[in-house]
Amino acid sequence: MNLWIRLAGKELLRNRRFSLFFIINLSIGLVGFISLNAFNHSMETHLKNNLKEILTADMAVYSSRPLTPPEENIIDTVLGPQRHTARQITFFSMISGNGISRLARIVAIDDAFPLYGSIQFEDHLPVLNTKNSSKPGHSTLNGPTPTAWISRDLAVVLNVKKGDLLGIGSQKFQLDGIITATPTGAVTSLELAPVIHIGISRLKETKLLGFGSRIRYTRYDRLPLGTDIQQITKNLRTSLLPLFEGEPQINVYNSEDVNQNLGRVFGYFTGYLGLVAIVALFLAGIGTAYLFRGYLNERLKEIAILMSLGAARLQTYALLLCQVMLLGLGATLVSVALSFVVLPLFPEVMKGLIPPDFKAIINPGTLGLAVFMGTLGSVIFCLPVFVRIHNLKPLVLLQGNSPFQRASSDTQIPKRWGPFKMPTKQRSLLFISFIPGGVAFWGMAMAQTRSMERGTLFLAGFIAVFGLMALIGRGLLILAGRCLRTHRVIPGIALRNLFRHKHASISCFVTIAMGAFLINVIPQVKNGILDEIRQPRGLRIPGFFLFDIQPEQLGPLKKFLKEKQLKLTNASPLVQGRINTVNGAGFYEGMNDRKSTFLSKFQQKKSPETGTGLRGNFRRKNFTFSWREKLDASETMVKGRPLSNTPWDFESNQPFEVSLEEGFARRFHLEIGDIMGFDVQGIALEGRVVNLRKVRWNSFQPNFFILFQKGVLDEAPRTFLASIPQISAAEKMPLQNAIIGKFPNISVLDVNQTVAQLMDITQRLTLSINFMAWLAILAGLVVLYSIVRHETRTRAWEINLLKVLGAGFSDIRRIILFEFGILGTTAALFGILLSLGVSFGISWFFFGRLWHFHPGYTLFSLGALSMISMLTALMAAYRVIRQKSMGLLKSI
């Protein structure tokens, strides 16, 4: 075996250029994959190690109302006497400080919070309890004076410092500390509004807990070490069910649920990135196989010599395998080294979306996977090429039998060994050799998407795109063949070269087209979404979005705004209630029996609300209902008839009319004509679905999944949502301050700030996806380089002949430029056209037709890819072009 390793090493060293290209090519393909895997693994490890800290407890019970004594009793009994309990109440409200107001998330905590982890302050001082109060530190929030802790961001926005007063509702709180990290904020700092912590005992003094405020009450419990948390969770859920007659109003979570939820969110994102990384790896694989094919052509003679000296065929395979694996290992090392550069970029790109203290590292598992993929992957990529030596016999070394004497120094495999002219057995072997690659690709797609269905769908889509591009490439070559009779020399020769080297031309075409497709499809989708968020077509996004408006405040608020020459728009009532039944069956239980389409099934899979299993008993049944005189500009009826303008008669014994948002109807398999049973504040009501609406949520206007007929909710307790049209930036803060000065319980959301935040996140996520896409392009360019280099070397004698016949270096250069200019431009064009089609499809399917054509980026990528293709080809062919014809003649 030593002999073969030594021979393999010597040959690779002698063919440094090939070895280098092989390693660079494969490492480009691997780097995205390895970085992503390391990021995923680091994230999983981080979450796993910090689950309790993220939840701040072993278990949490969430409710939209205070827990009742019977509920508390059941929880206490199930969890046992050795538990430690903490409580938290959260809601959104306006806060003010230093003459500036801001929407904030109020987090009211008791002194036991957090049960795991700790709150970190800018001054690094601890929270003091009564025993160590003489030391420097932060007083508890439930002490004798009202105090608050806020984040650094909020302190900057409000321009406040320690000791300043902050207004929350009717109470003033002294700022006691600036928080740098909280256990709950350990996962993501992405929030609709910044957080302010106050004591739970101070909440009443704010007078913010009015009717209709959307408040979340949380009870946290820490259990003794060694407790089976999953079993306790199961027991608690089961014990609570009888209280709600099988329809619970509270949710029980443990740290595993947190892990699943977070894992799912990151899974979607990294899954998509992973798929792009697979494409990059695949393109790199094509390049690898092409490079190896060229190398093998040159090595055939040496393999034949070894066989003539007594080497068994298996030993020659072993020699080549050894070489491929050594190169794969080299590529792995390079890609791991590159990953050290790429990996730190992930936390930067995803800043705000991942834990601030998160560090991505390359762990031994990733390293092992990298070595496995580098070595085995390179073998899989090169496997089809191995078939070419299956019929090689040392006979070719004899005078008169040698194919090596036919052409240049670049030895050719005889035509009878070409893939399409092989004997049946060899052709079968060739097809079999593709199977491991196909299976590996499929497996990787399934692993990335964490779903067999989606992985298969991706593979099918990929094959379809690949096949389509190959067909288009072939069609264009046929077209090129018809143009061969052109009288212009350079285009004629270039087209002939393309036409007569079909496999190389199609490989280049498909590779560039795939790259063009990848770098265009995501930006096209993103641009459409961003345009729509920034400025929805035909709509004006409001300046402020107001919520928690009490009915008695509606009139004064309108009057107040009128005095400032402003108008309160789209004031919409908001009533909380539940959906109990649909067509007589339970809302969730009967869902599978209801009519469903492929689309709804797909949407259902995406929705965590419709999950199954134990958690299924705790699925959402509380919804918000509203009604309105006429539809808003941001919504259109897409099916059915409008809601009746006649107020519903409670005594009529007829179901009232219901309008549903089309996505909501699809997700829960609801159709026009379905009878829905509701519970509104304890009153059972029945409604019939009469229409479906399409809502443009990006309008930032008050909109609802479920609208009732006029008159149904007239007597129900409610709050209002409303909006205020755009005003100048200078007017915003004074208006916001004035509103909360007069109506402290009303929350005001600055829509522009939210839009900016959404756009920032979208941009950053797109950036990371585009990074992978550009990796794919880079891999594609290496493929192009490898192919062109190989082709120009095999055509060296032809180029030489042209020179002998009078063609200058510039003519040869123009031929190459024309040939690969045509190839690059048409491939990029068709890749871009396909990306436009697919991005339109994605936008239509997932984002409700939010698709805008951006000619700037499209034209840029078309031009850039054409130029890059030409330059790459020129670089690859440079050596042959610059060689003197005498030197080339010698090689014939």
Add this chain to the structure above:
Amino acid sequence: MKNKAILTVSHIKKAYPQAGAIPLTVIFDTSFEIYPGETVAVTGQSGSGKSTLMALLAGLDSPDTGSIVLNDRNINSMNEDRLARFRAEHIGIIFQQFHLMPHLTAAENIMLPLEILKYKKKEIQDRTGRVLEQVNLTHRESHLPSQLSGGECQRVAIARALVVKPTLLLADEPTGNLDSDTGEQVADLLFDLVTASGMTLIVVTHNKTLAGRCQRSLALKKGQLQ
């Protein structure tokens, strides 16, 4: 002449299929025997079947009918791997184009068949040193083929063929790629070494001078022995 033939070729026939045409027969019903220590030239014009016969004798190709028995072993009945091993042990081949491994030095090229046959390191070194001396290339042992002249390359190829001490040495136009002076020197060396070692040599050539140095000639014409 010895009594027992070292190589017995019996009624071999070889034809190559041709696309859309009847197979082209290159060797017709051919039989002959070669005895130990003999030097035999296979001569004939281009296309007479010399190289095909050489390929069949070396076990690089197999006849359609008939048998080739070397050292009492029918080489046509062996599978590919056994034949490769048998060839390594019993047949030395010298090619017209030398066919040295370009990335190995002269000494490494000579060592290669011994390494394939898994000889012990010391024996490999001893044998290599000896044959390098025999072909007068000790001073060039660490040179790559690209640093050697044509004559030196062919001497390395001869050394490589001789190093395993084969029963049969096959040479395919061994001086065909060399100028006449160098060719003569290489031929002298080849015949001296063969004579000294008592090996059996079959030379395929259309060079009459080279053929004349052999004890016997087999003339091929259109695939048949004359």
